[in-house]
Amino acid sequence: xxxxxxxxxIVIFTIFAISVNVQNPGAIAVKYYFGIxxxxxxxxxxxxxxxxxxxxxxxxxxxxxxxxxxKTGRAKRKLNKVEKEVEGLRAASTDSVDA
Numbered sequence: 001x002x003x004x005x006x007x008x009x010i011v012i013f014t015i016f017a018i019s020v021n022v023q024n025p026g027a028i029a030v031k032y033y034f035g036i037x038x039x040x041x042x043x044x045x046x047x048x049x050x051x052x053x054x055x056x057x058x059x060x061x062x063x064x065x066x067x068x069x070x071k072t073g074r075a076k077r078k079l080n081k082v083e084k085e086v087e088g089l090r091a092a093s094t095d096s097v098d099a
Contacts, residue, residue, distance in 0.1 A: 028041070
């Protein structure tokens with residue numbers, strides 16, 4: 001389902017980019033701070049913006065997943081420690097009942 005959704009989004013974006021390119025064939029001037037100016041097609045600007053947004057989103061999700069894995073690892077280590085303590089208590093309990 002996620003794959004189908006991703007394909008639909010990519011197709012919609014591609015159709016949008018092609019229609020913008022057809023409607024605006026000329027170059028536009030993108031002006032930055034300190035008098036820096038760059039001339040490019042509008043479709044190229046939209047594509048660059050989209051790709052940079054994808055990379056930013058992927059990086060944020062990646063960092064979040066790494067944090068979640070660290071938390072999961074800590075929780076598993078704590079769980080193993082507690083399970084060992086419980087096993088020790090059970091073994092001590094059965095030893096005292098047998099004696």
